Amino acid sequence: MLTYSRWAPADAVPDTIDHVRAHLSSVATPDDNPDTYTAAVNVTLTQEGDGILVTGTLDREPVADYLRSDFDPDREAAANPLTVPSIEDQS
Amino acid sequence: MSVARCREINARLRAAGFKVHEYPGCWSRGNGQSPAYEGGIVHHTASAFGIATSGTGIGKLLADGRPDLSGPLCNWAGNVDGSFTFFAAFPANHAGASGGRSMGPLPVTRLFNPRVLGLEIVYPGTQPMRDAQYRSALVWSKTVTDVCGYSNLERVRAHAETSITGKWDPGYAPGRTINMGTFRKAATTLPEDDDMGNLDPNQTWWASGYKKAGTLGAWTREVRESQIRTEAMLAADKGVDTAALAEAVVARQRDLLTEVVREAVPDELADDVLARLGEKLTALTPSTSPEGN
Numbered sequence: 001m002l003t004y005s006r007w008a009p010a011d012a013v014p015d016t017i018d019h020v021r022a023h024l025s026s027v028a029t030p031d032d033n034p035d036t037y038t039a040a041v042n043v044t045l046t047q048e049g050d051g052i053l054v055t056g057t058l059d060r061e062p063v064a065d066y067l068r069s070d071f072d073p074d075r076e077a078a079a080n081p082l083t084v085p086s087i088e089d090q091s
Numbered sequence: 092m093s094v095a096r097c098r099e100i101n102a103r104l105r106a107a108g109f110k111v112h113e114y115p116g117c118w119s120r121g122n123g124q125s126p127a128y129e130g131g132i133v134h135h136t137a138s139a140f141g142i143a144t145s146g147t148g149i150g151k152l153l154a155d156g157r158p159d160l161s162g163p164l165c166n167w168a169g170n171v172d173g174s175f176t177f178f179a180a181f182p183a184n185h186a187g188a189s190g191g192r193s194m195g196p197l198p199v200t201r202l203f204n205p206r207v208l209g210l211e212i213v214y215p216g217t218q219p220m221r222d223a224q225y226r227s228a229l230v231w232s233k234t235v236t237d238v239c240g241y242s243n244l245e246r247v248r249a250h251a252e253t254s255i256t257g258k259w260d261p262g263y264a265p266g267r268t269i270n271m272g273t274f275r276k277a278a279t280t281l282p283e284d285d286d287m288g289n290l291d292p293n294q295t296w297w298a299s300g301y302k303k304a305g306t307l308g309a310w311t312r313e314v315r316e317s318q319i320r321t322e323a324m325l326a327a328d329k330g331v332d333t334a335a336l337a338e339a340v341v342a343r344q345r346d347l348l349t350e351v352v353r354e355a356v357p358d359e360l361a362d363d364v365l366a367r368l369g370e371k372l373t374a375l376t377p378s379t380s381p382e383g384n
Contacts, residue, residue, distance in 0.1 A: 005159040006187050010254040015255055019188035022201040027123035034202055049255075055159055062123030066093075066181050073180070074119040077095040084238055089102050 002027060002062065005055040013052050017043055020056035028060035093126040093180040094118060096239050100208075101177055103234045109227060110174035112144050114154055120163050121181020124205045130197050131208045131235040132186050132253060133228055133274075134165065135216035135261040142178045143168035143213050153211060154178050165211035167231065173223030173232065176336030185209035186253065193252040193271075193368070195245040203253065208235055216262035220269075228261075229278040244275045 002024050021041040022034035029036045037058055046069035048055040065071055097118075101111045107348040114120075136149060149168075153176075156162030163179035170176060182204045198206060210231050214220045220228075234249040240246035250258045251268040259268050348368065352361050357369040 003159055004184070006256060012256045015188060015190075019201050019255075023204075026202055026205075030187050032202070032205065036320050046173065053159075064121060064123045064125065064181070066119045066121055067123060071119045073094045078092070080092040080095055081228065082099055082238070084099075086099055088108055 002058040002060055003055065005053055007048060007051055007053050009051045013054065016052075017056075018044070020054050024056050024058040024060075027062050028061045028078045029057055092128070092239075096128060097177070097180040097380075099238050100176075100231075100234050102229065103238070104175060104197075107230055107234075109230065110172075112174060112176040114145055114150060114171075114176055114178045116154070117177050120154065120179040120181050122161065122163065122184050122204065124182040126180075126182055128208055128235075128239045129206055129207050130195075130240045130248070131210060131232060132183060132248055132250050133232070133261050134209060134211045134250045135220070135310065136168075136213050137216050137260070138213060140171040140221065141213045141214065142170040142172060142174070143211075149213060150176065156184065160184055160248060165209040167208070167210045167225050169210055169212035169220075169224050169231065171213060171221055171228045173221075175191065175227065183209050186250065187210065188255050189253045190255045191194075191251070191253040193248065195248055196243065197246060197248060197253065206253070207253075208239075212261055216260055217265045219263045219297075229274070229281055231283050232275070232278045241306050244279045249274075249277065346369070 002026050004020055004027075006016050006020060020043060023043050025037040037060060040048045040060075041056045041058045043056075044055050044074045045081040046055065066076065101113075104111050104312050113179075132239050136143075136153075141147065141149050143153050152162075153164045153168055156164055160186065163183040165183050165185050166177070166179050168176040168178065186203040186207055186209060188201050189197065189206075190199040192349055200206065210228060212220050212224050212226060219225075226381060232244060235326075236242055236246050249271045250260045252271060259266055261269055263269050291375055309376060348364060352365050352368070356364050
């Protein structure tokens, strides 16, 4: 189960709900698609101070290579090299 | 694209004299989104001044999150002693959606976290951050933009500038955000303001003594922080023989600084370096960060 919340003033609640839905969908999809699970996100609104706490839940798990137990940071670095000169090369 | 870039950022921070702690699991920690970093966001934790390392409450919070918001909550923390803690190479839940009042060249998007690295400075936000934290935030900002932001300091924003929900961090008083124009300008001009930047890298003694000179830069900051602590103590404790204590502290600092400089640079330059360091330390404003004045 994924849970994600953001606090919002009253005038920003609709945009915040869109963000919460898109965020949870992107976390649960391998291509970070913000729309795949939008409809499946359950959103609750709670009064908190002078704003609203927007909490979304999605019955999925995060999907990303780096969250796998066999993830190798060195391999990831080799596959995605720097696009700027390294300080190691300058010394 | 995360690991190589974050390793490079940490290497540059360390070369500049900063301690970078690595929180366990940092190289595979993220919120599940794919990184596409092109800038950075500066925050305050709204907690006490502190050091967010493994075994601390604030460290655990930033790594693991809260019941309603999973971690990581930042990529780096800016600690009260000027050090950093590196939490996550992959996107963290810190920035929400973007589209606030001052985006600069950063994108307006529902999914901002994959685009920006996040620095959570460990302080309340209702009072100025420590000088050491301000200084480290400047260097972090320049480093992040040099590595993944086209060397454009406009790509570092306050959360207050990009938030669509009225965030005001990083602050210096309740509801008041630090002056980010001043911040970016200071970060842009950092090499010219830095004692190390005034040294000629083409001189052979400099090339061979690079690491010692880096220690000298760190030592300069440490001396200043010690001065600030001493000033605060003197102000708080009227029973202390302030003149004698101040003289003792200054003498000790002078001796240690002299010792480090003598090790790092040749004799013919040491006097000049010491004189210039002394002038800069004397000129620094005591005990408040720039926005707090």
